[in-house]
Amino acid sequence: MDKSSPLSSLSTSTSFYSAHQGDTTTASSPPVHGHPSPYQDARELPRELKNHCQIFLEEQLYDCAINLLNSILGAGASRRATGRHTKAVPVPPASHLSLLATLTVHPLHTTRIDRPDHLHVSSQALNYLRNLLAIVGPLNADFRTAFRFHQGALRWNRRHQSGHHSHGYNSDVSDGGDSDPDEDRLSGILANQSSLWARGQDFWSVVGWAMNCSVLYPHRWRHWKVWLEFMLDVLEKDWDERERLDSEAREASGGDGDPPITSRQEAMIVTYMDQQQSGRRGSYKAIVKALLADGGSMLSSSFREVFEREPRGPKKESKKRKRETLDLANDKFGDYFDDDSVSSGASEPPTPQKPRAERIKDTSFGLSHPGLAESIYLRLRLFKLLSLATYTLHKPADLAALYDAFAGAIKLLPLELFSLYVTQRSNPLLLETHVTVLKELFHLLLPSSHKNPGKVDPEADAVGSLTMTMLEVCYAPHPANTVAVEDNAKLSLVVESAMQLLWRCDSLEYTESLEQAVEEGIVARETKAKKKRTGKARGRTDPSDELAQEVLNSSAERLRLLLGALQGTAETEEA
Structure with missing residues (x-):
């Protein structure tokens, strides 16, 4: 065989959409994209408002920052809804969006909350990001820059992305004008070395850890699941909008032939794919490995925790508590980060995880955990986008490698897990x-x-x-x-x-x-x-x-x- x-149907057919004809399951033509953008235009946040947000974020007054941003966003959306002429919606810098995304999943604001004012920060940050995605879209919000895994290279530049012009703000920026990217950089640990985008090696290492959490650490999976759902929304909408732009480019050139792929070549999913392949030469095997991570001993060692001592629960109050030092100007966050550096861990409860020996012996890889079953839809949804991007970029050899790796990995799964991928139940494929x-x-x-x-x-x-x-x-x-x-x-x-x-x-x-x-x-x-x-x-x-x-x-x-x-x-x- x-x-x-x-x-071959994926590499020679005119589309990636399925249909059937007679006795054969094959491909049909893609939908026509002749619609205007569903999103509002965006512009930079005025300098005065941006400075207010920066102060709020650096002083950990996250409620104030998010409420201000939501008010600005809501005002722009409501004016459009009433049909009144309005300027483009102001959007904060990429560094601000990056910090908000970190807050949605960071242990300090999810599973290790020890301050009442941190209780709702995670959900508030996520709600704002979702609202921003729905109103101005992924390109106008410039999520591609905000959600870039930089591994310590903290550069925030909306105008220059890998040699390509950003599809972010309009050129007619007013109310503050263009800003220096260095001015947009935030100070503080959570915005820099402890951010999600610095702690994660790349997108796939974070996906692998999140998938392992679906089995090993249900208390962490609750939050990683929400983050993955949001990121998949961003990646899919980013791809759809770029597909619309490529379709517009074809119509502008006369409407002959297949749409160009210029815009889709800069899609976020393609950036993540390229970053992984350049970092760990080789291949789709590492990507598929992350997609199918199931908490087994080998995959647990391949995908390490993103945040330091992440699985630990909230700290216990001790009778003799050392005096906390809070110095935001010098990035001192009381005893949260100090406790993480203490090896004894006397002030914290045991990590809510299965003992290592038990995890190794558990040949079912935690199939009794509901998190694993509910993660299957997200895994398949991401594989669908991977497959679509690889096909669209006209890389038959890469497409074959992707499916070889995916099918080969599924074949080796335990039978119960194998059945979840194979059975014809409702799924996104x-x-x-x-x-x-x-x-x-x-x-x-x-x-x-x-x-x-x-x-x-x-x-x-x-x-x-x-x-x-x-x-x-x-x-x-x-x-x-x-x-x-x-x-x-x-x-x-x-x-x-x-x-x-x-x-x-x-x-x-x-x-x-x-x-x-x-x-x-x-x-x-x-x-x-x-x-x-x-x-x-x-x-x-x-x-x-x-x-x-x-x-x-x-x-x-x-x-x-x-x-x-x-x-x-x-x-x-x-x-």
Whole structure:
């Protein structure tokens, strides 16, 4: 089987959007973007207001700063809603937005709150950022600059981004004029060396840590989940707006040919992808590793905590409490950072985490934790954007590498987690993405003797499609390429998912040959799985095998039920 064939539909079709035609799941044309920008124009915050905000932020008067910013933003939005002529909405500098984003997830303002005035800072900061995104959009707010992982290189420049002109403020700036980027830089630990954007090595290292928290540290996952949801909103809206700009550029040039990708080449997701690849040469493997981080011992060591001693809970009050020193001018934050440097940790409760030995022995990787299940949607949502960006940039080799890495990593997951990625439940992936992933998994799980879909249905295989003929002849009748019960259960789930996908697209109908192929595969997988249970391991009970056998049996029942439903539908239509 040609490994490039499952990906060819993504590299040769005219779009990345899925549809179906006849018996084939394939691609269709993209939507037309002829709409004006849904966002208001933006301009720099007037100097006097900016100075007020800077003082509030540096003095840790975050409520005052956020309330002021919300008032300014709300005034601009309300004037537009009433139809009155208004100037562009004032937006604070990137350094201010960066600090607000740090406040949404920093332990001092989430899981280690020890001051009443910090209680609502995180939610207030997030609400402002979401309002700003909705009103002026990601480009006008210049989130690309604000949310850049700089690793200590603290530069705030709205005018110059990697040699390209920023799509931020309009050129007709008034009420204070252009400001020196150095003047916009904030003082203080949280705005500099302890900020999210300095502590995180890159976007993917933060994603990996956040995903590990979904299993290991539920109290931290609550806040990382909210941050990830917001960042995905930003990344998706940034891509959509740049796609609209590229479409406008095509119309301005006459409307012939495919839209240019000039604006999308500067998208935030592309910046994050390029930053990772230049930092750890190689590849999509590290990105996929972050996407699928599940709290296992290996991935826990690969993605370290973002903030210092982050998993710890709030401090306990001691009877003999040392006198706190608060000197904001010299970046002294009482005993918060001082306590973190003390090795004894006597004033703090134990870290709310599983003991290391228990985590290593936990082969289920915390599947009982609800955070892991609810993180799947976010993981798939990010993979969808990665796939779309890679496809749009016309990088067939990179696209193949991305899907190879993703499918290969999914294949190695524990069975329960594997099923969450494979089953055809509601999720953000495009149908075409499902086709590609499923065909990759078939390639990894089936024996080399299975028939090549390129010989069975060459036209459909040439564009990477999945058809009923392929399912019936190449995929459904076979066992896995090992005697492992888990591998045969995984293959059964993939067959089941492929049938459901084709049914969703009205590309599946009942035939006796299909029923025979599906039944043949059910028996073949059950027979091959029995070889392990009757071999050297006979008499020994393996809990994972028992679970895999249950999954294999349940999947077989669902396949038969699906065939029965197809047959019933066919008989009804004939009558």
